[in-house]
Amino acid sequence: MRVAIVEDLKTEQEFLNHCLSRYCTEQLVPCEIKLFSTGTSLVETGDFEFDIIFLDIYMPGLNGIDVATKIREVNKDVLLIFTTTSVD
Numbered sequence: 001m002r003v004a005i006v007e008d009l010k011t012e013q014e015f016l017n018h019c020l021s022r023y024c025t026e027q028l029v030p031c032e033i034k035l036f037s038t039g040t041s042l043v044e045t046g047d048f049e050f051d052i053i054f055l056d057i058y059m060p061g062l063n064g065i066d067v068a069t070k071i072r073e074v075n076k077d078v079l080l081i082f083t084t085t086s087v088d
Contacts, residue, residue, distance in 0.1 A: 003034070004054065007036075008060060013037070017033055024086070029079050048070075051078065055080060056083050057080075057084050
């Protein structure tokens with residue numbers, strides 16, 4: 001399974017990475033996790049061939065909704081999960 005985590009807050013990125021890594025290890029699921037600190041950095045790779053992409057909604061530059069729109073132009077099957085620490 002290929003997973004991308006797109007999160008600008010380092011602590012949140014590390015937490016989600018830790019949780020996913022632990023889950024995959026415990027469940028014996030082979031998992032490759034790629035970390036991105038901005039939506040722009042993911043878009044610039046042009047690599048949207050993931051099974052799951054966790055997208056922070058509020059990020060500098062391209063926000064999670066903008067990134068999701070670009071991903072859907074290329075990959076309609078990837079599971080998109082929006083995350084945020086915002087109380088709004």
